[in-house]
Amino acid sequence: MENEKLSLPNYNIPEDLENVVAVTTLDRLYNWGRRSSVWPLMFGLACCAIEMIAAQTARYDMARFGMEVMRPTPRQADMMLVSGTVTKKMLPAIIRLYNQMPEPKYVVAMGACASSGGPFKEGYNVVAGIDKFLPVDVYIPGCPPTPQALIAGLIKLQEKIDRQSIKTVRWYNKEKKDGNYVPMPILGPDLIDVRRNADIKQAAAVAKVTQESA
Amino acid sequence: MATPVQTQTVDLVARFPGMVTADARPGYTGFIVNKENLVEVATAIRDEFGFDLLTAVTGVDYLAENKMEVVYHAYKTTGGPGLVFRVQVERVDPVEVPSLINIWPGVDFQEREAWDLLGIKFTGHPDLRRILMWEGYEGHPLRKDWKEPFFEEEAKPFKSRWPDGQHTFAENKNPFRDNLKFPADFDPEKFEVVNEDGLYASLERHTMKNEEGSLNTDHIVVNMGPHHPSTHGVLRVAVTLDGETIIGLKPVMGYLHRNHDKIGERNTYLQVIPYTDRLDYFNSMSNNFGYVTTVEKLMKIQVAERAEYIRVIMAELSRIQNHLIFIGMLMNDLGTMYTPSLYAFEERELVLDIFEAVSGARMMCNYFRFGGVVRDIPDYVMQKIKDLVLERLPAKTDEMERFLNENEILVARLKGIHVLNAEDAIKYSVTGPVLRATGVPYDLRRADPYSIYDRFDFDVAVRQNGDMMDNYLIRFDEIRQSLRILEQALKQIPQGPINSQKPQYQVRVPAGEAYGRIESPKGELAFYVVSNGKPNPYRYHVRPASFVNLTAVESMCIGSKIADFVALLAMLDIVMGELDR
Numbered sequence: 001m002e003n004e005k006l007s008l009p010n011y012n013i014p015e016d017l018e019n020v021v022a023v024t025t026l027d028r029l030y031n032w033g034r035r036s037s038v039w040p041l042m043f044g045l046a047c048c049a050i051e052m053i054a055a056q057t058a059r060y061d062m063a064r065f066g067m068e069v070m071r072p073t074p075r076q077a078d079m080m081l082v083s084g085t086v087t088k089k090m091l092p093a094i095i096r097l098y099n100q101m102p103e104p105k106y107v108v109a110m111g112a113c114a115s116s117g118g119p120f121k122e123g124y125n126v127v128a129g130i131d132k133f134l135p136v137d138v139y140i141p142g143c144p145p146t147p148q149a150l151i152a153g154l155i156k157l158q159e160k161i162d163r164q165s166i167k168t169v170r171w172y173n174k175e176k177k178d179g180n181y182v183p184m185p186i187l188g189p190d191l192i193d194v195r196r197n198a199d200i201k202q203a204a205a206v207a208k209v210t211q212e213s214a
Numbered sequence: 215m216a217t218p219v220q221t222q223t224v225d226l227v228a229r230f231p232g233m234v235t236a237d238a239r240p241g242y243t244g245f246i247v248n249k250e251n252l253v254e255v256a257t258a259i260r261d262e263f264g265f266d267l268l269t270a271v272t273g274v275d276y277l278a279e280n281k282m283e284v285v286y287h288a289y290k291t292t293g294g295p296g297l298v299f300r301v302q303v304e305r306v307d308p309v310e311v312p313s314l315i316n317i318w319p320g321v322d323f324q325e326r327e328a329w330d331l332l333g334i335k336f337t338g339h340p341d342l343r344r345i346l347m348w349e350g351y352e353g354h355p356l357r358k359d360w361k362e363p364f365f366e367e368e369a370k371p372f373k374s375r376w377p378d379g380q381h382t383f384a385e386n387k388n389p390f391r392d393n394l395k396f397p398a399d400f401d402p403e404k405f406e407v408v409n410e411d412g413l414y415a416s417l418e419r420h421t422m423k424n425e426e427g428s429l430n431t432d433h434i435v436v437n438m439g440p441h442h443p444s445t446h447g448v449l450r451v452a453v454t455l456d457g458e459t460i461i462g463l464k465p466v467m468g469y470l471h472r473n474h475d476k477i478g479e480r481n482t483y484l485q486v487i488p489y490t491d492r493l494d495y496f497n498s499m500s501n502n503f504g505y506v507t508t509v510e511k512l513m514k515i516q517v518a519e520r521a522e523y524i525r526v527i528m529a530e531l532s533r534i535q536n537h538l539i540f541i542g543m544l545m546n547d548l549g550t551m552y553t554p555s556l557y558a559f560e561e562r563e564l565v566l567d568i569f570e571a572v573s574g575a576r577m578m579c580n581y582f583r584f585g586g587v588v589r590d591i592p593d594y595v596m597q598k599i600k601d602l603v604l605e606r607l608p609a610k611t612d613e614m615e616r617f618l619n620e621n622e623i624l625v626a627r628l629k630g631i632h633v634l635n636a637e638d639a640i641k642y643s644v645t646g647p648v649l650r651a652t653g654v655p656y657d658l659r660r661a662d663p664y665s666i667y668d669r670f671d672f673d674v675a676v677r678q679n680g681d682m683m684d685n686y687l688i689r690f691d692e693i694r695q696s697l698r699i700l701e702q703a704l705k706q707i708p709q710g711p712i713n714s715q716k717p718q719y720q721v722r723v724p725a726g727e728a729y730g731r732i733e734s735p736k737g738e739l740a741f742y743v744v745s746n747g748k749p750n751p752y753r754y755h756v757r758p759a760s761f762v763n764l765t766a767v768e769s770m771c772i773g774s775k776i777a778d779f780v781a782l783l784a785m786l787d788i789v790m791g792e793l794d795r
Contacts, residue, residue, distance in 0.1 A: 042443055046470055046791055047495035047577065049447070057559040072443040089348055090448055090469040093440050113472075117393070119489065121384065122480070123473030124355050124362040125347065128385070128393050144577060188405050189352035190363075190394050197402045203389045208398035 006032050027165050034078075034104065035066075035161040038154075041077035041097065042070035046084025048111040048144040055147035065154060074100040079157070082134075085113035085120050086127040088191040095182050098134055103171035105180070106157060109136045110150060112143045119143065127191070133182055224263050224297055230255055237300070241512075241726015241745070244298025249311060252301055256317050259288055259297060266640050267291050267656075268318035270729070270757040271325060272742055273332040277358040280305045282334060285742065286314070287729050291640055291654055293661035298729070313339040320643025322765050324757075331356040331475070341416040346468035346794060350408030352397060355476055362476065363388050363395040369750040370481050417454055417462045433461065436776075440469045444547050444780045447790030451783075453776065460771045460779060465764055467794050474795035478754035483509055483584070483721050486754065491578040493739075493756060494792040496536050499528040499569070500734040501792075502582035507664055508730025508741040509584055512723050518714040521586035522666045523707040527599065528569070528581065529732075530696040530703070534607060535565040536735035537689040540787050541614065544686060547784040548627050554618065561610055564602055571595045584721050586713030596704075603700045611693050619687070628682040632770055632782050635680055642766035646737025646759050648786060651688045652680035658733035665732075669706075670699045682778075685785045692735075720749050736760055736787050758792040 007013060011023040024032075044052060055062050062068055071077045074097045086094060098107070109130050112118030117128035130136060137160055140153035170176055186192040192200065226234045226245045233251040237244050247255045259265050265288035274283045282305045289296040301311050313336035314321050325336045326345040333354035336342055343349060353360050364384040366372050374380050385391050414435060439450035448469035454462035474493065478486050490505045491498035503525055510517065517525075539562055542555030566576045572591050573579040581587055591599070618624060634644070636652040649656055657674040659667040675691035677684035715721075725747040731740035737759025744753035763786050771779050 043441060045448060046472075047492055050495055050577065054559060054563070057556055057563075059560070059563050072441075085470065085472050087469060087471055089471065090440060093448075093469070097441055119492070120472040120477065121393070122362060122364045122366075123477055124393070124395075125468075125471050125473055126393065132392070146576060186402075186405070186407055187348045188350060188396075188402065188407065189400065190396055192402045192405065193392075194402070200390060200394070200396060200400065200402050203391075204396050204398060204400040207389055207396075211398050 027167075030166050031162050031164060035158040037066040037069070038078050038106070038157065038161075039069045039071050039076060040067055040079045040081050041074055041101070042072040043080065043097065044083050045086065045090065046113065048083035048114070051144045051147055051150060052081060052083045052110065055150045060147040060151060062151065062154070065151070065158065067154060074098070075102065077101055078104065079106045079108060080134075081108050081110055082114040082130045082136075083110040085118065086130050087125045088127055089125060089187065091127055091133065091191065092184055092187065094130070095133060095184055099181055099184075103180075104169065106137045106161075107134045108138045108140065108153060108157060110140045110153070111145055112141065115139045115141065133185070133193070135180060224259075226255065226259075226299070229258065229262075234299075237298075241724060243727075244300060247299050247301055249301050249303055252312050253314070253317070255299070256286075256314050259299065260317055263297070264290050264292075265297050267645075268314070268320055268643055269296075269645070269731070269738055269762070270740055270742060270755075271314070271321045271328065272755045272757070273328040273334045273356075274744055274753045275305070275332060275356065275358045277305070282309045282332070284311050284328065284334060285727075287740075287742075289662070291656045291661075293656070295662065296729075307333070308335045309333060310335045310337050312337050313342075315339055318643065319641050320762060320765050323761060327761075330354070333357060343412045343416065344468075346471040348408075348468070349410070349412060352395070355473070356479075362473075363390070363393050368480070369748065370485060413452055413464060413466060417452055417464050439466075444783065446543070446783060446788055447793075449783070449788065449790060449793070451779075453779070455776060458775050458777070460774055460776055463768050463771045463779075465767060467761075467764075467790075470790040470794040472795070474756060475754055479751055481751075482719075482749045483723055483751060484719060486751070487582065488578065488580045490756075491580055492791055493758065493795065494734065494736060494760070494789045495577060496539060496789060497532045497735055498577060498579045499532040499581060500732065500739065502579065503529050503665075504730060504732040504734065504739045505741050506582045506584055507732060508728050508743050509721070509723060511728040511730050512726055512743060512745055513584060513721065514724075515585050516714050517665075518586040518711050520590075520708055520710040521712045521714075523703050524587050524591060524712065525582065525665060526667070526670075526703050527591075527700060527707070528572075528579075528587075530700050531565050531568065531599070531603075533696045533735040534693050535562040536787075537693050538562055538614075540689055540735075540784075541618070541686070544781065544784040545618070545624075547780050548624065554614070557610075557614060557617075561607065564606070568595060568599055568602070571598070583713055583715075583717075585715035586711070588713075590712045599700075600704055603697060603704060607693075608697055611690060611697075615690055619690075624686075625683065627778075627781060628686055630679075631682045631778050632774060632785070633679065633681045634766065634770055638766065638769070639680070642769075643762050644737070644766050646733070646735070646763065646787075647675070647688050647692060648685060648737065648763055648766075650675060651677045651684040653678045658731060658738060662731070664730070667699075670702050672698045682781060682785055723747070723751075731757075734759055736789065736792070737763055739792075756792075756795055758795065760786070760788040760790075760793040761795075764788060764793065 007022045109115045114130050120126045121128050138153050138157045142149050183194045234245045267289045270287040283302050285300045328334045330344040436453050440448040450466040452464045490501040493501045538558040542558030545554035570576045573581040636654050639649045639652045655674045655676045672695045677688045723745040727744045729742050740757040742755040743751050746752040
């Protein structure tokens with residue numbers, strides 16, 4: 001937001017009334033409230049979580065952006081900071097947490113691993129990016145991102161919130177009743193993404209044919 | 215550099231003729247024990263020869279020779295060189311080796327890991343389930359003929375990337391277009407999920423039963439984690455509770471298993487260094503130290519004199535910030551949310567500034583190289599280190615002690631809680647501050663000196679009671695001793711080159727094996743590397759302190775309150791990156 005204040009820039013409010021009166025739009029009021037208190041889920045996965053903690057401490061102080069209230073329960077959180085490598089074994093727990101978060105909710109992929117698998121992408125137990133399952137709002141590069149980078153990413157999230165309109169946001173959309181519900185993946189011989197069951201069956205059948213002909 | 219460990223001081227061949235042979239392969243040491251006699255020989259190694267601490271158990275898959283090998287590294291808690299013994303079995307399923315859990319209970323998790331990743335069945339192990347992967351996972355990933363879904367080539371650098379720098383998405387090469395691998399003709403709809411009955415059945419193992427005639431109370435099983443604010447990451451613990459009292463407990467891990475060993479075996483020796491940073495992410499410098507020490511042992515090279523000092527300085531600074539964070543986090547878990555940890559993080563930031571100045575990164579330093587370090591310490595940074603070590607940190611340590619140590623609540627929560635006695639600690643292969651708090655002065659910097667630690671005058675911090683209070687206080691003692699070492703190192707550090715080798719992308723490592731261990735802030739951090747002369751390690755195994763120390767947790771908690779368990783997890787100072795690898 002160019003103008004950090006709640007008031008729209010073009011209204012001349014007398015100086016002595018500035019703290020009392022504001023002329024603004026409903027969207028701006030709504031977003032101003034939300035962007036100024038984004039409560040993150042207290043949720044650390046790997047190395048990045050340590051930088052996330054560092055960002056909370058005195059030197060960097062995320063509290064300046066209204067983000068100091070880390071909630072361990074997803075029911076009270078607005079933003080999920082996926083801070084670290086997402087493994088296949090951990091993924092069902094992450095999806096469950098996401099599904100339990102009430103709308104409006106945001107996902108920030110912190111670091112290379114959460115964005116794409118990072119240095120561990122080739123690992124057999126690693127999910128190559130949380131965006132294969134959750135809708136990510138902001139990606140923060142780095143391994144791990146410095147606290148400054150994390151804060152820059154969170155400011156980007158605030159900018160994104162500023163641009164949303166109460167008329168179009170998905171959580172007031174009557175047609176999309178279940179919002180962003182993500183079906184739970186299953187741990188089988190490998191990670192089964194139930195949305196892709198048909199794909200998996202087909203590819204496995206092809207694999208059988210090639211195995212027999214070999 | 216310390217001289218290579220001589221293991222032949224013990225002559226097992228003479229003691230057990232026909233059962234034991236000396237390992238004659240070039241570059242290998244130790245003894246090969248017949249599978250049938252393993253338990254008998256191991257008992258003698260512990261009782262007759264006095265090797266009471268079995269630090270590492272791991273397997274190696276020798277595909278070409280059609281053999282599976284299990285390697286054991288035993289040491290004496292009185293210090294001195296170790297003993298390597300191994301068992302070789304035919305590589306035909308089921309690969310079976312007798313379990314040593316009755317001789318050294320500390321092998322529990324490590325044997326389970328070898329079963330999970332290599333498919334070695336330890337007969338007689340009471341709870342042989344998968345540990346890092348989940349039950350029902352297809353295959354044993356560390357076997358040499360097992361290929362991960364994004365498999366490209368046996369070894370890096372991949373031909374597709376180097377020297378031309380072509381890039382294709384790994385997803386495009388996999389039939390499932392993702393990091394997935396299913397058996398042929400797999401049907402996800404007809405698949406039945408493997409449940410966790412095995413876990414809950416194993417919980418019964420130590421569960422206390424209601425006594426005859428006593429009031430019959432209901433027990434409930436609670437799962438703490440993997441998302442839990444006090445489990446220090448993604449650890450999960452299944453607990454059986456009687457009211458608030460823990461009567462059975464089982465840690466479940468692997469939620470951060472990111473395949474360190476497998477990726478390490480594809481990498482070149484140099485490429486592994488940045489991965490070691492991400493093991494114990496509080497102490498990337500110590501991890502680097504352990505790994506390069508091991509490979510240098512294999513390469514038989516000297517380390518540049520100045521680099522030795524730089525390494526010690528970095529490792530000790532790392533230890534100080536680790537222990538400060540430990541204290542902050544312990545306070546967090548005891549309920550003084552944030553304030554003490556904010557004090558700790560303030561000092562940590564100053565140490566990280568130094569790391570950033572010398573290596574370019576705050577946390578993932580990637581600073582050590584074979585034969586030395588990658589960059590010299592500039593003068594202004596040296597001055598910063600001196601200010602920190604001589605002025606600020608001693609004062610701040612005193613300040614923290616003054617604020618905390620006599621706090622009534624702290625004493626009430628820590629004193630006499632979770633006592634671990636020395637005997638049990640050794641039995642469970644516990645190392646590091648947790649072992650020293652029980653009265654065993656076992657510090658690798660003294661007991662089996664590596665690098666140049668034999669040149670410094672310092673005391674091994676030791677406390678006698680083994681309760682939480684001693685575990686807490688010993689961290690302050692260790693900070694003081696680290697400061698002492700730093701003071702001497704800063705005084706003695708010479709000028710000169712920082713690497714004895716030329717900068718190189720690929721190092722030549724002669725065939726053989728090496729087991730290198732260092733005293734990391736959490737305990738013994740060891741690397742087991744097998745080389746076959748190629749540019750990549752044939753077997754690369756990490757023996758993390760957190761993982762093995764956690765073996766003791768099960769028996770320690772029985773009968774205590776669940777709230778104290780949270781503090782106990784903090785006290786063991788586990789880091790998931792290292793625990794799950």
